[in-house]
Amino acid sequence: MSVTDRDDAEVLEGLSSQLAMKTLPRFAAGYSALIAAALTAVIVALTPAQGIAGSLVILFLLYMVVQTGWSFAVEGRRFAVDRLATTLVTTMFMIALAALVWIITSVVIRGLSSFSVDFLTSTMRNVSPLREGGGLLHALVGTLEQVGMAALIAVPISILVAIYLVEYGRGKLSTWVTFFVDVMTGVPSIVAGLFIYTFWVLTFGFERSGFAASLALTILMIPVIVRSTEEMLKIVPNDLREASYALGVPKWKTILRIVIPTAFGGIVTGIMLSIARVAGETAPLLLTTFLSQSMNGNLMAGPQASIPTFVWDQISSGTPASIDRAWAGALVLILVVVIFYGLARLVAKLTAPASE
Amino acid sequence: MAKRIDIEDLDIYYGDFKAVEGVNLAIEPKSVTAFIGPSGCGKSTVLRSINRLHEVIPGAYTEGKVLLEGDDIYAPDVDPVNIRGLIGMVFQRPNPFPTMSIYDNVVAGLKLDRSKAKGKSLDDVVEKSLRGANLWEEVKDRLAKPGAGLSGGQQQRLCIARAIAVEPQVLLMDEPASALDPISTLAIEDLVHELKRNYTIVIVTHNMQQAARVSDTTAFFNLAGIGQPGKLVESGPTETIFTSPKERATEDYISGRFG
Ligand SMILES: Nc1ncnc2c1ncn2[C@@H]1O[C@H](COP(=O)(O)OP(=O)(O)OP(=O)(O)O)[C@@H](O)[C@H]1O
Ligand SMILES: [Mg+2]
Numbered sequence: 001m002s003v004t005d006r007d008d009a010e011v012l013e014g015l016s017s018q019l020a021m022k023t024l025p026r027f028a029a030g031y032s033a034l035i036a037a038a039l040t041a042v043i044v045a046l047t048p049a050q051g052i053a054g055s056l057v058i059l060f061l062l063y064m065v066v067q068t069g070w071s072f073a074v075e076g077r078r079f080a081v082d083r084l085a086t087t088l089v090t091t092m093f094m095i096a097l098a099a100l101v102w103i104i105t106s107v108v109i110r111g112l113s114s115f116s117v118d119f120l121t122s123t124m125r126n127v128s129p130l131r132e133g134g135g136l137l138h139a140l141v142g143t144l145e146q147v148g149m150a151a152l153i154a155v156p157i158s159i160l161v162a163i164y165l166v167e168y169g170r171g172k173l174s175t176w177v178t179f180f181v182d183v184m185t186g187v188p189s190i191v192a193g194l195f196i197y198t199f200w201v202l203t204f205g206f207e208r209s210g211f212a213a214s215l216a217l218t219i220l221m222i223p224v225i226v227r228s229t230e231e232m233l234k235i236v237p238n239d240l241r242e243a244s245y246a247l248g249v250p251k252w253k254t255i256l257r258i259v260i261p262t263a264f265g266g267i268v269t270g271i272m273l274s275i276a277r278v279a280g281e282t283a284p285l286l287l288t289t290f291l292s293q294s295m296n297g298n299l300m301a302g303p304q305a306s307i308p309t310f311v312w313d314q315i316s317s318g319t320p321a322s323i324d325r326a327w328a329g330a331l332v333l334i335l336v337v338v339i340f341y342g343l344a345r346l347v348a349k350l351t352a353p354a355s356e
Numbered sequence: 357m358a359k360r361i362d363i364e365d366l367d368i369y370y371g372d373f374k375a376v377e378g379v380n381l382a383i384e385p386k387s388v389t390a391f392i393g394p395s396g397c398g399k400s401t402v403l404r405s406i407n408r409l410h411e412v413i414p415g416a417y418t419e420g421k422v423l424l425e426g427d428d429i430y431a432p433d434v435d436p437v438n439i440r441g442l443i444g445m446v447f448q449r450p451n452p453f454p455t456m457s458i459y460d461n462v463v464a465g466l467k468l469d470r471s472k473a474k475g476k477s478l479d480d481v482v483e484k485s486l487r488g489a490n491l492w493e494e495v496k497d498r499l500a501k502p503g504a505g506l507s508g509g510q511q512q513r514l515c516i517a518r519a520i521a522v523e524p525q526v527l528l529m530d531e532p533a534s535a536l537d538p539i540s541t542l543a544i545e546d547l548v549h550e551l552k553r554n555y556t557i558v559i560v561t562h563n564m565q566q567a568a569r570v571s572d573t574t575a576f577f578n579l580a581g582i583g584q585p586g587k588l589v590e591s592g593p594t595e596t597i598f599t600s601p602k603e604r605a606t607e608d609y610i611s612g613r614f615g
Binding site: 253 | 442453454455464465519522
């Protein structure tokens with residue numbers, strides 16, 4: 001042991017105490033919550049503040065004040081701000097999640113009460129609103145046909161537009177196309193319905209039909225798919241395009257065989273989100289195909305039912321039996337969207353690049 | 357199958373910006389030509405205008421001639437897609453196609469252009485190209501695995517295999533070893549030596565030793581100043597350029613006094 005060795009040890013010790021810093025105990029959040037709860041109890045007992053919601057708000061505010069203040073005193077400003085931000089972000093997330101969970105559980109619980117195989121296989125033909133029974137087969141068929149047709153029209157158009165914008169578009173035309181897509185994104189769904197009603201039905205004189213509804217839904221789908229596809233194509237690295245060109249592959253083939261496969265998963269997800277969005281539209285359907293109590297499998301003629309208009313119709317009848325049916329309808333709508341989404345993820349997964 | 361290239365009075369632009377000016381250079385068949393010079397002097401730009409890849413950048417164009425065995429590749433009736441099939445390229449960053457397996461990556465050029473694949477067994481092409489790129493032994497048991505799952509050096513050799521699978525006549529390489537470890541770098545240099553027997557090779561490098569080791573001819577590019585176009589200062593047999601260059605700038609650059 002030499003003198004220098006001891007010096008080194010001392011220096012090291014000094015260093016570690018310089019680096020170490022004061023922190024709150026591990027369960028600081030829990031302690032803060034307890035203190036805040038106690039304070040809340042005192043406040044509720046001594047002041048006119050009452051009720052569960054009010055108490056919760058007071059509890060939350062006190063919790064933030066206690067924890068942030070404590071942290072500020074012990075750990076310093078940066079850590080106090082960090083704890084505050086963490087608390088805010090977590091709380092907001094839980095509020096959003098709670099709303100979602102609440103919606104889904106209430107739809108499932110209430111919907112299940114009148115959900116049955118019968119409900120899926122029968123229509124509302126000759127079923128009085130007052131009676132139980134009946135079903136939404138006609139509405140399910142209508143929604144599948146209308147949304148399917150809308151997707152059939154919107155998907156190719158949107159993907160081609162997105163390809164044009166990302167791969168070819170330069171100058172004025174592409175600026176205008178981008179502008180119109182932006183404007184379309186903001187079109188309220190009832191305006192899309194009115195537009196189709198005015199042109200398709202009033203001006204061209206076609207009858208109201210499921211197909212007219214599909215056209216209105218198409219207007220709503222196009223901007224969503226264009227936008228998401230555009231984003232997906234943009235993140236395909238230019239290196240890959242150039243690598244393909246450098247092999248003597250023409251541009252169109254590069255787009256078809258390299259760019260689109262690379263972006264495929266994202267494109268499919270975008271399409272699914274747009275389908276989920278329009279599957280629940282009600283207003284444009286009422287304008288373009290209205291609703292129906294019986295089966296109409298023909299997309300091209302006559303009023304056709306759909307799940308959203310079914311729900312709307314049942315709710316407006318207002319009898320206990322029909323309100324139950326409305327909830328069951330909402331449940332089926334959610335199921336349809338979920339099944340579609342699952343299928344799409346599956347397709348995307350099966351066609352995705354085989355990753356390690 | 358190796359062909360010669362003659363560059364005549366080539367000016368290269370990015371929109372209004374003239375990036376490279378007045379290049380005259382003869383590239384001999386079955387030889388390795390190295391492009392050296394400081395960053396930003398236009399080496400990549402010149403390289404990319406040899407296979408008409410420069411013009412895929414919006415607003416980019418060239419003036420002057422690039423002759424492939426006497427024929428101007430910039431003549432109005434020439435299809436750039438054909439040119440790129442004849443003049444292959446390996447990029448600075450390895451860029452295998454992420455959606456494809458190792459196997460499919462190698463034959464991507466053939467599969468995407470069926471006329472090139474006519475009468476060929478793809479299996480043979482894959483083996484031959486991967487052997488040519490010195491990668492066969494490492495990947496022969498996992499050809500169906502994704503190309504993106506290889507190491508950086510392996511990916512770069514995969515890209516070389518992909519480029520030689522279409523049997524180009526000229527192979528352009530833009531700093532192919534700049535992101536690689538010394539062993540992969542040597543593997544690629546060995547590869548360049550071997551490829552030289554069949555191909556005309558142009559290679560951009562920042563590594564003087566590498567240029568000295570692999571190239572027969574060296575071309576030194578330089579910038580007169582910031583915002584000025586890059587120029588070809590001089591070119592000649594690698595030995596001459598490295599031992600007794602004509603220009604002062606070349607000597608300074610090679611001996612590390614600037615750049
Ligand atoms: N896509 C582009 N658009 C506009 N200017 C560009 C573009 N690519 C390169 N340039 C410019 O052209 C000039 C030459 O660039 P180039 O990439 O050919 O240099 P380089 O010699 O390859 O450099 P490095 O050794 O760093 O790769 C530079 O001034 C650069 O800023
Ligand atoms: Mg470069």
